[in-house]
Amino acid sequence: MKKMINLIIxxxxxxxxxxxxxxxxxxxxxxxxxxxxxLIGTHLEGDIAWAKTxxxxxxxxxxxxxxxxxxxxxxxxxxxxxxxxxxxxxxxCYEDVAxxxxxSSICDKIQLAYIKDDCYYYMATDTYNEGLCxxxxxTMRRGxxxxxx
Numbered sequence: 001m002k003k004m005i006n007l008i009i010x011x012x013x014x015x016x017x018x019x020x021x022x023x024x025x026x027x028x029x030x031x032x033x034x035x036x037x038x039l040i041g042t043h044l045e046g047d048i049a050w051a052k053t054x055x056x057x058x059x060x061x062x063x064x065x066x067x068x069x070x071x072x073x074x075x076x077x078x079x080x081x082x083x084x085x086x087x088x089x090x091x092x093c094y095e096d097v098a099x100x101x102x103x104s105s106i107c108d109k110i111q112l113a114y115i116k117d118d119c120y121y122y123m124a125t126d127t128y129n130e131g132l133c134x135x136x137x138x139t140m141r142r143g144x145x146x147x148x149x
Contacts, residue, residue: 027071031055049075057093061100066109069093084112091115098123104132113137121145 031052036045044051052075060068069090076086091110098106098119104127107119117136124132125148133145 028056028059028068031059031071049077053089057089057096060093061096064097064101066094066097066106069097087111088115095119095122099126102127104129107135117141125149 034048034051034055036048039045039048039051042051044054053072056068056071056075060066072089072093073086076089078086091112092115094106094110095115095118098104099122102123104120104123107116107123110116110119117138120132120135121141121144124130124136124145128149130146130149133142133149136142136145
């Protein structure tokens with residue numbers, strides 16, 4: 001019986017650790033514990049919400065962990081910004097990670113078409129991969145992509 005319980009616990013850890021969901025939200029004490037005092041003298045002084053958003057975006061880019069991009073949603077002022085603006089911040093984070101890792105498959109996770117198109121455009125032109133241009137949804141941007149390779 002004890003072996004069965006241990007097996008269930010290990011399976012649970014594996015399922016959570018390797019993610020049954022598309023992208024697991026990740027937190028980091030470095031970002032969560034930012035205070036107004038930490039921002040004094042920086043371009044983010046007085047805006048703790050954007051500082052945390054910026055922090056998570058940078059962590060995602062540095063580590064390649066997409067879950068940090070999803071954490072951005074928790075720190076954007078939902079009274080000021082609509083859902084599309086919030087999604088644009090998350091999608092821009094995905095684009096930054098895709099470019100940092102050179103992994104165009106991350107562009108597939110982007111929901112807003114104009115940011116997804118930008119992601120494929122820059123991945124195609126950064127890697128000289130004309131095939132990625134075909135994933136761009138607008139004809140004009142797709143043509144621009146092909147011309148710039």
